[in-house]
Amino acid sequence: MTKQYDVVVIGGGHNGLVCGAYLGRNGRKVLVVEAESHLGGASKTREFSEGFKVSAGAHLLTMLNPEVRKDLRLDEHGLKMAAKDLKTIALAADGNNITIDGDSISGGDISAKDQATMKNFHKTMMRFTKLLASAFRNRPPKLVEGDWHDRINLMKLGLGMRMLGREDMRELMRVGLINVYDVLHERFDSELLKGALSLDGLLGSHMAPRSPNTVLGYLYRRLGDLWGYRGPSLPEGGMGAVGEAIASAAKSMGVDIRTNSAVVSINTDAGRATGVTLASGEVIEARIIISNADPKNTFQKLVGIRNIETDFARRVENIRMKGNVAKFHLALDSLPEFKGVSSSELGQRLVIAPDMDYVERAFNPTKYGELCTTPVMEIVIPSIHDRSLAPDGKHVLSAVVQYAPYTLKAGWENEKEHFKQIVIDLLEQYAPGIQSKVVASELLTPEDIESEFHISGGHWHHGEISFDQILMMRGAYGSTQYGTPVDGLYLCGAGAHPGGNVMGLAGRNAAKEVIKRGAAA
Numbered sequence: 001m002t003k004q005y006d007v008v009v010i011g012g013g014h015n016g017l018v019c020g021a022y023l024g025r026n027g028r029k030v031l032v033v034e035a036e037s038h039l040g041g042a043s044k045t046r047e048f049s050e051g052f053k054v055s056a057g058a059h060l061l062t063m064l065n066p067e068v069r070k071d072l073r074l075d076e077h078g079l080k081m082a083a084k085d086l087k088t089i090a091l092a093a094d095g096n097n098i099t100i101d102g103d104s105i106s107g108g109d110i111s112a113k114d115q116a117t118m119k120n121f122h123k124t125m126m127r128f129t130k131l132l133a134s135a136f137r138n139r140p141p142k143l144v145e146g147d148w149h150d151r152i153n154l155m156k157l158g159l160g161m162r163m164l165g166r167e168d169m170r171e172l173m174r175v176g177l178i179n180v181y182d183v184l185h186e187r188f189d190s191e192l193l194k195g196a197l198s199l200d201g202l203l204g205s206h207m208a209p210r211s212p213n214t215v216l217g218y219l220y221r222r223l224g225d226l227w228g229y230r231g232p233s234l235p236e237g238g239m240g241a242v243g244e245a246i247a248s249a250a251k252s253m254g255v256d257i258r259t260n261s262a263v264v265s266i267n268t269d270a271g272r273a274t275g276v277t278l279a280s281g282e283v284i285e286a287r288i289i290i291s292n293a294d295p296k297n298t299f300q301k302l303v304g305i306r307n308i309e310t311d312f313a314r315r316v317e318n319i320r321m322k323g324n325v326a327k328f329h330l331a332l333d334s335l336p337e338f339k340g341v342s343s344s345e346l347g348q349r350l351v352i353a354p355d356m357d358y359v360e361r362a363f364n365p366t367k368y369g370e371l372c373t374t375p376v377m378e379i380v381i382p383s384i385h386d387r388s389l390a391p392d393g394k395h396v397l398s399a400v401v402q403y404a405p406y407t408l409k410a411g412w413e414n415e416k417e418h419f420k421q422i423v424i425d426l427l428e429q430y431a432p433g434i435q436s437k438v439v440a441s442e443l444l445t446p447e448d449i450e451s452e453f454h455i456s457g458g459h460w461h462h463g464e465i466s467f468d469q470i471l472m473m474r475g476a477y478g479s480t481q482y483g484t485p486v487d488g489l490y491l492c493g494a495g496a497h498p499g500g501n502v503m504g505l506a507g508r509n510a511a512k513e514v515i516k517r518g519a520a521a
Contacts, residue, residue, distance in 0.1 A: 003256070005031045007514070008276055008284055010263045010302070011292030011454075011493065013041025017246040017257075018507030019290055019492040021072050024253035026515050031284065032255060033276065035262035035454060040243020041292070042453045042460065043502055049440035051391040052331040055239035056444070057453055057460070058502055059327075059380055059398045060086075060232035060349065062224040064242070067137075068504035072249040079245035083385035084233035087348045090196035091430050095340030098192050099348075102230045105193060114188050121187055122225075127164060128172050129222040136223070136498035136505055139481045139513050140472040176467075180218055181209035181356050191355035199353045199376060203400065204460040204500065206324040208363035209356040213466035220465050220499070232349055234382050238389060242502060266291070266302040266489060273488040276302075288514060292493040292507070294455055294462040295319055295475050303486060312485050315476035319495070320469065323446030323458030324366055326404035328377075328423050330397040331390070331439040335381070336431040347384035352377040352430060359402075366403040371415055373422055376402040394439070399423070406446040406458050416443060461500025462493055471497060482510040483517070490514060 009020045012034030020032045038044055042057030061081075069075070088100040090108075098108035103122035105115055164172065175183050180201040184194040198209040201218035208214075224232075235241040247257055262279040266289055275285035291298040299308055299316045308316075335346060353359050353376045362372050378400040383390040390396050401423055408415055420443045427434050446458030455462065463469050472480045474497040482490045482497075492510035494500035 005286045007288045008286040009290045012039040015507035016292030018504045019511045020255045021250035022511035024255040030255045032257045033261040034259045039247045043239040043242045045238030045240030048442045049331040053389045054329045062232045063501045063503045074245045077245040077248035080236040082234045082236040086231040097340040140497040180214035195353035195355040198356045206322050208360045290490045295495040296456040312478045321457045321459035321463040323406040326401040327444040328399040329442040332395045332437045336434040338431045350379040366405040369409040372403045412445045462495030482513045
């Protein structure tokens, strides 16, 4: 007989696993179905050349919520860090680099004024980030229905703003509506420092320093600082170890997990979700279906446009989620040497963003579907800390490359090798001789990211992190508290509140909402 389930979760990415684990802990009978053979979604470790393994999608752990980590006892389920609190080294072409360590900066042309300003700037940004953190821990409040939980959450948010004080509240309203270029330009002198800081406001997005919402992006990334990450961490075994630990926790709470089980449709009857159909033709029925897929995949492909109301379908179509980032991997026969970076510093986070105008110019051609010839990069060499990722004496390099448009006029099939060489040539400028050390290379364009990780548009966050796409606007109007216009269907992925990155709160909050509504009880 087919096992009966209360809940089917579509997608074994980290949020889907977190959601399943919380529901399992609450006594629900849960099945998580994953299309691929691995779990974790874009938090995936795989071999890209013989003996060389890499975190194929996300490559740094910066924002895993400590409550999720504690509630699911992830450390007991094998989650260990190979390195943590990495510093950021802003690379200069002449090797006169700058090191950023929390609120401290050193090296390069850093003045005493910039050092003092950085401490004040970080302190102010952290006060603003606390407001985000308090809002992200709960479901986003609706403004029109008068639910007392929503009223309390809104009151808490308003009280938090009030407690900033008049001066800080005025500053938050001012900087929140401009861009990170202006905010950094009016405070700091060092161009290299400003370039590196601006990158934190736009990583993974279709934005540049002068774009609106980049201050929000910067505050969003600072959530990790608030949660105890002075700098990024590297999980032992790569980012795939995060998904494995959450899956282990979920199984210990009675959750069933099936891999190689792609869902081809969410079945509905009279406007209510009744189950899912797998690619094999198997139908699994459940009272509650929770999708960890992005909103466009969920509604346009799995539910089907004909099964949702026209206005809602239009709102889903208008979600901005145009990927503009590539992922780059190198297998190296020995450690590279970066200008001005000592051997003891080589395992830190390295960034190529010489100044904010450079970053802005890198973005410009991609707005028109053209190739960027001077990209921006975030680089790590994880094998320095974790020897399981490469053969003895050899190493892997992983890099996030901004900018790479999802829709390239010339077509990625024609330009992929060209862009790969552009990236290698740029690395050669900062690490002379690195090209001669390359054993193998891999470039994942946004098209590849879409295909490998099943993300519409290849957008890492399932949609831009912007004022019109956060809190009660996250996802699309009609699906702002994890529930959707299809009765019994919920969202739990990065396209829902509070958004992307390996955080776990979207999955946790969605599970709490299902429990609160008494669904699947």
